[in-house]
Amino acid sequence: MSVRLREALREAAAEVPAYPVHERAVRTARRTRRRMAAAVAAVLVLVALVPVAVRGDGPRGIAPAGAGGPALPDRIGLPGFGALHATDRPRLGPASVVFSGQARGLTGLIDEDGTVGIVAADADRYRTWTVGHEAPAGEQVLLSPDGRRIAVPAGTSEHPRVDLVDLVGGTVRRLPSPRSGSTLTEPAGWAPDGGALVVRDTTPANPEGSAYVNTLSLVRLDTGRAVRLLETDQVPVFGTPVAFTADGSRLAYQVGDKVLVAGTDGQSITSFPLPPESGLAGKGAWLPDGSLALVSRDPDTTRWRLRRVDPASGRDLGVLALPAVDGVTTIRLLGWWPDGSALVVGYRPDPDSPERFDRPVDMDQRTVYPNVQTVRVLGLTPGAAAPNTLLTAPDQVLAIDVADAVVRAGRVRAADPPFGLGGRFWWAAGVVALVLGGLLARRLLRRGRALGVTRGHAPRG
Amino acid sequence: MSETFHEFVVQRSPALSRTAYLLTGDHQHAEDLLQSALARTYRHWRRIRDGDPEAYVRRVMYHQQVSWWRRRRVAERLDATPVERGGGDHTENTALRLSVVAALRRLTARQRAVVVLRYYEDLTETQVAEVLGCSVGTVKRHGHDAVRRLRDLVPDLWERTPERSGR
Incomplete structure (x- = not known):
């Protein structure tokens, strides 16, 4: 077949x-x-x-502008790899919180690059801004009272400046140092209306650079005119913190172990020495009754309290009827909530730090990165037995600043920080x-x- | 040395056309089948030109034909009525050839492929299995079914010289 x-x-x-x-x-x-x-x-x-459309702004997308108004997130996360920068589109809008530290995403791969995390005022939208060196939020990186701008140190030692990063418009305004010969300019405090910035300069006192002077200036942002507040030989604590009165007519700042009060025209009004183991409380140090708040440590403990002093004489007016904060290197007063609670940053000590924080330690050393493990934002409510934790942060988030608008709003929102890869x-x-x-x-x-x-x-x- | 696609088509299209015709049993379908296989070959020419492009074309034709048959089989007739004997003025061999071609159309595409590969291309069952991408057992089964069907459709193939397949 x-x-x-x-x-x-x-x-x-x-x-x-x-x-x-x-x-x-x-x-x-x-x-x-x-x-x-x-x-x-x-x-x-x-x-x-x-x-780009779906993930460009992180997994959660963009919340409607102004939805719910500004609020303090109850926790913050770390910026994802490749997170959008502060000036990237879509614009962030006003921020609630800026933070810095040595956690993943806040440092360079090899060396310190001083990245600052920024959280939007009303939603879990994150941005970053790289300063280039270690710059603690709340001390050298300052959020404007309305949360629309951040002031960050920038430039070189030959041409130092402060950059004002507009989170709403996406622009960066360069503010040159008001002090000729300065090698370092840092922001020290915002005026309540955001129209002026206090800057701190470090300038060599001689050609050899063996000594330096510190200068504190108030710079009007509309005219660029600078008013010199103070210039002294270099001291460890200079112009940090700076606290404006609510009307912006006076400001208090700490230099060494003294508090100085001056007018915005540069005229010194008063000064007084600080008691041992105390310091000017923070940018929210002015109380509604015109007194000033200090932070002070109970002897031989890590317990910190807020107390009042008379700004004219420095006379102690007693501790405020607020819960003490225990187990911290120090606290820093951000402001006052509508219900009268004090909003403070608590610095949790790093267990590997060689310092003993129940012993006398210079105030400027109590917030340096190696001595801190993480920060918390706490509410100290009058009559309460203990502080109320309002915001938690991952370990190695070592410094934080909160916009005055968020403090005034007095609201905390449940946060769900984005994770994964950034925009x-x-x-x-x-x-x-x-x-x-x-x-x-x-x-x-x-x-x-x-x-x-x-x-x-x-x-x- | 590798040849151009055009040279390849010029040299091999007569043989490929014959295979295509046997696979389809219809000139129009055979032309479409060869065109489709060559188009696919052209797209991958750089990769296959230094190998055995003709084997590639044949493999594509076999698979394409099975695939087309699956889409068309509803319309195909698979009855076992003996095909009409080619007659008239044709010689006996011509009549048998026409009957075989007509009978091939009554096979499934895979059966037809097995018959063409086994009895026209003279491949072993193992080689057929490789070309069709199936097991030897499947080839045996399709071959058996095809032969049985051809026996029903073209009894002349057996009436004259009954014999058994060598494999």
């Missing part, structure tokens, strides 16, 4: 002509290739654009996808042309 079947098949095949399908096959192949290239390009464009990563991934897609398309086109050329030179049979 197989022999006859073979014969029959060969006979049947023998009369089959060669089908003239070459040209049609090539046209079909090219059409298919074009369609595939178009499909691949479409997919790549989608890959490039969808993450810049997805932008970069989209760009890489587009580039790869372009290279692939070019390769396909070149291959198509090469085949066409080859066919064109081939002998036709």
